[in-house]
Amino acid sequence: MAGIVVIGAGQAGSSLVAKLRTLGFDGEVTLIGDEPVPPYQRPPLSKAYLLGTMDLERLFLRPESYYSDNNITLRMGTPVTRIDAAAKTVWLGDEAVPYEHLALTTGAEPRRLPAAIGGDLDGIYGVRRLADIDTMAHEFAPGRRVLIVGGGYIGLEAAAVAAQKGLTVTVLEAAPRILGRVAAPETADFMRALHTSHGVTIREGVGLTRLTGEGRVSGAELADGSTLEVDFVIAGIGINPAAALAEAAGLTLENGISVDDQGRTSDPAIWSAGDCASFVYNGARIRLESVQNAIDQAEAVAANMLGAAKPYVPMPWFWSDQYDVKLQIAGLNTGYDRIVTRVAGAARSHWYFAGDRFLAVDAMNDPRGYMVGKRLLEQGKTPDPAALENPETDLKSLLK
Numbered sequence: 001m002a003g004i005v006v007i008g009a010g011q012a013g014s015s016l017v018a019k020l021r022t023l024g025f026d027g028e029v030t031l032i033g034d035e036p037v038p039p040y041q042r043p044p045l046s047k048a049y050l051l052g053t054m055d056l057e058r059l060f061l062r063p064e065s066y067y068s069d070n071n072i073t074l075r076m077g078t079p080v081t082r083i084d085a086a087a088k089t090v091w092l093g094d095e096a097v098p099y100e101h102l103a104l105t106t107g108a109e110p111r112r113l114p115a116a117i118g119g120d121l122d123g124i125y126g127v128r129r130l131a132d133i134d135t136m137a138h139e140f141a142p143g144r145r146v147l148i149v150g151g152g153y154i155g156l157e158a159a160a161v162a163a164q165k166g167l168t169v170t171v172l173e174a175a176p177r178i179l180g181r182v183a184a185p186e187t188a189d190f191m192r193a194l195h196t197s198h199g200v201t202i203r204e205g206v207g208l209t210r211l212t213g214e215g216r217v218s219g220a221e222l223a224d225g226s227t228l229e230v231d232f233v234i235a236g237i238g239i240n241p242a243a244a245l246a247e248a249a250g251l252t253l254e255n256g257i258s259v260d261d262q263g264r265t266s267d268p269a270i271w272s273a274g275d276c277a278s279f280v281y282n283g284a285r286i287r288l289e290s291v292q293n294a295i296d297q298a299e300a301v302a303a304n305m306l307g308a309a310k311p312y313v314p315m316p317w318f319w320s321d322q323y324d325v326k327l328q329i330a331g332l333n334t335g336y337d338r339i340v341t342r343v344a345g346a347a348r349s350h351w352y353f354a355g356d357r358f359l360a361v362d363a364m365n366d367p368r369g370y371m372v373g374k375r376l377l378e379q380g381k382t383p384d385p386a387a388l389e390n391p392e393t394d395l396k397s398l399l400k
């Protein structure tokens, strides 16, 4: 009998197949990935792994033996080329694999700088796959000049690593400020000051006009007419959901692969989770690009494939490591109109509100602020802003 096939052996795919087994499913399970390695965690790619303080073995989510021990067929280095939804079959080149249920956990692809502005020169790197990092690692030598295009979390994390390794770092952000899409000005100000104190040059409100060089990038022309000499470039300009297979199979797309509250696509036998999947949350169709969402949504899909019929409700959280600062975020700040800042010793947190409703917290070296914020969100409680602002307040008292 055809079993469950999962396309995309990343964070969501590996969580999904593992959950199927812990839930007691004993049918055939096949996990197919195009990368040549077992599923691994991506966050360290722009942090400890890039810095060289974490080795390859620790990146893997589970030892390779886990999959055979649990009777999961793991196909690595194997791109799925087509889904025949009518025949319930996926195609790996000319090999057909039938399925009863199929899950798409294909993740996302980094946006590339267009070739028309020199984006196809050598010496320009994305930050998505292990292979991207291994290919660019040799560039991180002291004294070299790197231009990082994009002041989001991944660009800033790469900038922190480069600065710590003694490179000359420029971050270019076309929008008026860094972290514009994801964080309040207060958090951006804190991060900007942190980077500046480590010698990073952050240029905001300036677009990239063109990358120049003979075969290999050696310079950049910026929208304000200035130029920069560079040794290499990192593009951290966002991702697009990997939805080409789904589109070709005729599935409904809307900001990625559209799923219902159980994780089912427009084809009842096909499910999706992780970076590639969009779902309705608080009345809007969103995608979340985070480890937490990849795991929780994939586990919900595993249960629903087996008939649980349980809606997936995300409890968003995220983190970023830059220098000695750990930023932890709980909640989603969309629609906020007010920030409450709390500074207590070395701990700092920014609390997002929409009217009276508490939405999210950015906690910088403040694990307690993060933990309390997360618990408040889980309990649907709104803390008193005046109490939050007061450094004397014991945050845990807000949970009572």
Ligand code: FAD
Residues within 6 Å of the ligand: 007, 008, 009, 010, 011, 012, 013, 032, 033, 034, 035, 041, 042, 043, 044, 045, 046, 078, 079, 080, 081, 105, 106, 107, 108, 127, 128, 129, 154, 242, 245, 273, 274, 275, 276, 288, 289, 290, 291, 292, 294, 317, 318, 319, 320, 321
């Ligand atoms: P992925 O992990 O990308 O897995 C998808 C897999 O599917 C990939 O291996 C892809 O190659 C494969 N695939 C695609 N198409 C096919 C096909 N046709 N055939 C076979 N295989 C295919 N999140 C956080 O919460 N905190 C962080 O600090 C953080 N830092 C990050 C740093 C970096 C550098 C990156 C890149 C991401 C970071 N993220 C972070 C985001 C997080 O890693 C992602 O949200 C998570 O990996 C999504 O899991 P996924 O399974 O949906 O996608």
